[in-house]
């Protein structure tokens with residue numbers, strides 16, 4: 468379970484003090500599927516980064532399984548992320564000096580698994596990239612980089628998976644396949660999924676839909692439909 472209690476986030480920019488997140492109070496239960504939608508610049512990526520322990524807010528608390536991320540130091544949060552979190556970034560964040568396979572192997576190695584090559588290959592095969600194992604990110608298309616990022620996020624079988632527009636660069640068929648993989652992970656491993664998306668179809672597959680505008684939650688609904 469992830470709890471956000473009165474989370475506010477400010478950034479000092481050249482335009483002055485910007486309020487990016489305002490008074491966000493939210494609880495996400497284990498195994499939930501949650502879509503976060505809202506217009507560009509509304510704060511979705513910032514919120515996702517907070518939920519995943521990548522960043523800490525200006526004020527308020529973020530508590531995951533009873534551990535307070537907001538009082539941990541950077542090393543403790545890094546350990547929490549390595550153990551429990553998979554993250555698919557909007558801009559992929561692949562390591563340029565590593566091949567596709569090495570990028571996917573990295574979280575396995577960080578989790579202490581040095582025998583992960585077959586597993587990493589299997590994940591890349593699942594996202595349709597077994598023919599691109601030795602390519603570097605600069606040699607991959609945007610959609611291919613996105614799929615490597617997804618395979619990497621899956622690799623350590625995280626308890627929480629956060630994905631920022633995971634299908635944003637994919638054609639319909641590839642996107643549908645990736646969505647199936649995400650929800651398979653939720654069903655098979657009870658992975659909690661939190662997805663930022665502009666796609667109504669993907670949002671509607673999640674059990675819960677949160678809408679954020681101007682840094683505030685303006686709607687938080689659970690659908691009657693079961694997770695697909």
Ligand SMILES: Nc1ncnc2c1ncn2[C@@H]1O[C@H](COP(=O)(O)OP(=O)(O)OP(=O)(O)O)[C@@H](O)[C@H]1O
Pocket residue numbers: 478479480485487505506507508509510511512513514557
């Ligand atoms: N480091 C920063 N410095 C200044 N402003 C920032 C910074 N990070 C984010 N912002 C601003 O905060 C707001 C929210 O950004 P965020 O990336 O969370 O939006 P988003 O909802 O994910 O948008 P998109 O749908 O375009 O990805 C934006 O207006 C952005 O310009």
Ligand SMILES: [Mg+2]
Pocket residue numbers: 511512513557631
């Ligand atoms: Mg964003």
